[in-house]
Amino acid sequence: MAELRWTWVDDVDTSWREALARAFDPAALVPVAGLRPRGIAGRSCGLLAAPPSVPFGVFVKTFAHGSLHARVRHRRGASGAAVEFDNAVRLHQMGLPMPRPLALADECGLWGCAKSHYLMEHIAGAKPLGECLAAAGLPGSPAFDALALAAARLLVDLAAKGVWHRDVNGGNVLVAPDNAGRLRRLYVVDARHVEFGRLPGAPALEQMLTALAGSLLADGVSDRRVLALASAVPDAAAEHGGGSMRLVSPETTLLLGRRLAAHLVAREVRKGKRPAEALDVFSRRYAGPGDAANYRDRRFARSRYGRKVEAAERRIVEGMLPGLRLRGPVLDAPCGTGRFLPIFAAFSREIVAADTSAEMLALARQESVPAGWPIAYVMADVRRLPVEDGRFELAFAMRLLHRVRGREERLDVLKELARVSRRWVLFSFYDRRSWRGLRDRLRGRYAGETPEVIEAEVARAGMRVERFHPVGWRGRQTLVLCSKSDVPPQGPPREG
Numbered sequence: 001m002a003e004l005r006w007t008w009v010d011d012v013d014t015s016w017r018e019a020l021a022r023a024f025d026p027a028a029l030v031p032v033a034g035l036r037p038r039g040i041a042g043r044s045c046g047l048l049a050a051p052p053s054v055p056f057g058v059f060v061k062t063f064a065h066g067s068l069h070a071r072v073r074h075r076r077g078a079s080g081a082a083v084e085f086d087n088a089v090r091l092h093q094m095g096l097p098m099p100r101p102l103a104l105a106d107e108c109g110l111w112g113c114a115k116s117h118y119l120m121e122h123i124a125g126a127k128p129l130g131e132c133l134a135a136a137g138l139p140g141s142p143a144f145d146a147l148a149l150a151a152a153r154l155l156v157d158l159a160a161k162g163v164w165h166r167d168v169n170g171g172n173v174l175v176a177p178d179n180a181g182r183l184r185r186l187y188v189v190d191a192r193h194v195e196f197g198r199l200p201g202a203p204a205l206e207q208m209l210t211a212l213a214g215s216l217l218a219d220g221v222s223d224r225r226v227l228a229l230a231s232a233v234p235d236a237a238a239e240h241g242g243g244s245m246r247l248v249s250p251e252t253t254l255l256l257g258r259r260l261a262a263h264l265v266a267r268e269v270r271k272g273k274r275p276a277e278a279l280d281v282f283s284r285r286y287a288g289p290g291d292a293a294n295y296r297d298r299r300f301a302r303s304r305y306g307r308k309v310e311a312a313e314r315r316i317v318e319g320m321l322p323g324l325r326l327r328g329p330v331l332d333a334p335c336g337t338g339r340f341l342p343i344f345a346a347f348s349r350e351i352v353a354a355d356t357s358a359e360m361l362a363l364a365r366q367e368s369v370p371a372g373w374p375i376a377y378v379m380a381d382v383r384r385l386p387v388e389d390g391r392f393e394l395a396f397a398m399r400l401l402h403r404v405r406g407r408e409e410r411l412d413v414l415k416e417l418a419r420v421s422r423r424w425v426l427f428s429f430y431d432r433r434s435w436r437g438l439r440d441r442l443r444g445r446y447a448g449e450t451p452e453v454i455e456a457e458v459a460r461a462g463m464r465v466e467r468f469h470p471v472g473w474r475g476r477q478t479l480v481l482c483s484k485s486d487v488p489p490q491g492p493p494r495e496g
């Protein structure tokens with residue numbers, strides 16, 4: 001084995017140093033139960049069978065310095081291992097709740113340091129905050145509220161001491177429960193991306209809270225839980241004497257968190273860390289250069305049938321709008337190149353056009369509606385819209401759900417549309433009983449869904465189908481007008 005060079009934290013007892021150095025063997029670390037195979041942030045991790053004189057277990061995080069460049073960086077004290085170790089020591093000295101850092105052991109050879117092992121106290125039984133928040137009772141229950149307040153206090157404590165942990169997330173905050181499963185203490189780990197004194201208290205707190213909210217939402221923790229967590233922060237700040245800190249509202253934190261969550265999920269899908277859903281694959285079709293112009297210029301224009309369908313879709317939407325008696329904002333998501341924006345602009349004074357493709361949005365902005373019209377263009381994923389509940393009077397999603405075969409994925413979109421609308425939702429799907437659906441079935445292709453299946457899903461999303469409107473006789477693309485179930489029925493609106 002290469003020689004080990006030890007850098008000990010000052011307050012580590014000499015007898016522990018000797019015992020740990022004797023016991024340490026990087027090849028004989030015990031795997032940590034419940035940890036992903038790639039460990040934490042891609043670093044391998046293991047447990048050291050701590051010598052009896054050391055009163056706690058020892059957790060080891062190993063950083064490999066593969067390239068010559070990485071070794072030079074490490075020598076200069078700028079490698080991930082060195083930065084994380086230095087930051088952890090500093091945070092621990094500041095009295096912040098970190099697992100106690102013990103030492104950095106560098107494996108040195110002729111060509112510099114190949115690996116660094118960061119030794120720290122092992123917090124036995126600790127679980128990630130994200131997991132604990134999802135499993136604690138509902139917001140309002142003592143278990144949940146205690147956990148949310150503890151997490152809020154941790155963030156406030158960091159911010160009040162001038163610390164901005166840029167990578168606070170549901171996995172980097174650990175919860176140590178006692179034997180009865182009650183909350184004991186929270187710890188923050190992964191100190192690599194920590195800044196000291198860079199942001200003043202309130203902005204640092206907001207950044208960390210948004211980062212935590214985004215990661216929790218991306219991992220499927222519900223809006224309600226995240227909102228409850230964000231609502232605990234002002235109380236924690238007041239306890240800390242920071243009552244005058246000006247913080248954004250919990251609702252705004254939720255919106256910012258949603259935006260971040262969409263970005264985090266898209267990044268994980270891109271990196272292959274999360275399975276791609278149908279809409280991830282679909283959105284890539286419109287993300288490349290030229291895809292948007294191609295959609296605008298060729299998608300419908302290249303055949304007589306295409307032109308007919310395009311005109312019919314617009315006619316149907318135009319015909320439905322007067323009957324909806326819109327008095328509030330409209331969401332067009334995905335807006336694509338803005339085919340429907342001029343129609344909405346004639347009926348509503350406020351329109352939000354959302355799409356995941358920057359190119360599609362750019363074309364929509366350029367061409368659909370004259371400058372000065374009341375349209376906001378937002379890059380957003382229809383599965384996680386960064387807007388508050390009931391923001392729109394109509395949420396419109398044309399030519400999106402026909403690409404989604406999975407019921408759960410379709411339901412997620414329907415629920416999101418239902419969430420952001422206070423009255424109407426209009427979307428389209430492929431009817432498998434159409435002529436083209438029949439043809440696809442004969443060819444063994446995905447043919448769409450039956451109206452009954454769609455109706456059941458609409459009901460699960462908390463809405464009611466007012467009517468189906470196929471594009472053309474027995475047309476495949478079919479529009480569905482839905483109303484929120486909690487809105488008193490007005491009767492199916494007539495075409496204008």
Ligand SMILES: C[S@@+](CC[C@H](N)C(=O)[O-])C[C@H]1O[C@@H](n2cnc3c(N)ncnc32)[C@H](O)[C@@H]1O
Pocket residue numbers: 279280282283286287333334335336337338339354355356357360380381382383397398399400
């Ligand atoms: C076939 S186009 C339809 C656009 C427009 N609704 C229309 O009918 O012309 C599909 C659009 O969906 C967008 N898209 C795909 N997945 C999305 C998602 N998850 N969230 C928002 N937009 C998405 C694409 O970028 C593309 O602009």
